[in-house]
Amino acid sequence: MKIGLDVMGGDYAPEATIAGAVQAREELGTDVDLILIGDKEKITELLLHDNADASQFEILPTTEVIEMADHPAKAFSGKHNSSISVGFGLLKAGKIDGFSSAGNTGAMLVGVHYAIKTIPGIIRPAIATYIPNESDIPTMILDVGINPDSKPDVLYQYGIMGSVYVKNVWSIENPRIALLNIGSEESKGNLVTRSAHELMKDSEHFNFVGNFEANEFFNNEKADVVVCDGFVGNVVLKEGEAFYKLLRKRKIKDEFFEKFNFENYGGSPILGASSVVVIGHGISNAKAIKNMILHTKDMVEAGLVDKIKDVIK
Secondary structure, X not given: OEEEEEOOOOOOOOHHHHHHHHHHHHXXXXXXXXXXXXXXXXXXXXXXXXXXXXXXXXXXXOOEOOOOOOOHHHHHHHOOOEHHHHHHHHHHOOOOOEEEEOOOHHHHHHHHHHHHOEOOXXXXXXXXXXXXXXXXXXXXXXXXXXOOOOOHHHHXXXXXXXXXXXXXXXXXXXXXXXXXXXXXXXXXXXXXXXXXXXXXXXXXXXXXXXXXXXXXXXXXXXXXXXXXXXXXXXXXXXXXXXXXHHHHHOOOOOXXXXXXXXXXXXXXXXXXXXXXXXXXXXXXXXXXXXXXXXXXXXXXXXXXXXXXXXXXX
């Protein structure tokens, strides 16, 4: 297995990405090669600084960086030798099995659409992430930002992709799929959610358990996967981040609330892409980068892309 890491992506790159790569290398098996994509001189210097064995990594030098403020499409097409563009080139050529980056999210999405494409039959890909609950396994929510307006058939496919992910990566045999709504009754919601419910209620592709209200988050009583459009999902995600920051600011420490720390999850997969792609938070530190790399490995090992292809066919 070969995993590519965008060393230059993120607010604290390349120091945090190299430190995270060194930590991940200690946990990756000998059958996993980690390819560091970025400024070779800086990579070599930082590996030396971290007392890491450079021979344990493959370094692929690049000369350009897609900055956080860059226009995603223009930068991706204009900076051919950037770490993100080169990473997607490797994915497209089949030279790596997964690619992860905490860099420009828009550029990562451009790479999915124009370099590696989506799985045939997928209408729209989705960014999936996790909402902590009182059990050991979080609740998956998708989409959280790619598609602010999603039609019912797109939401239905989110249910498929979320179900396949949870079954194969989290080993939940018959995942419960729910639709985020403003009430539990079938008649509740706007035109899109009511139509989506009509599609999903008799699904043979996943175990649909009905509507899911926001006050049902944080426990594991009803659903393993919650489906919504990217507008609503992004609001939910950022509200959770704000809640965690407020707790930290007030110096409130609790084992459950620490589950809201994004560092523990590392990155979010882009489901529906034709290869494994994981994007991290721009403010990722070394721990978050490490977990992003390990998450990428888990998705590759699970054969997630091929399993989604099989269901979509």
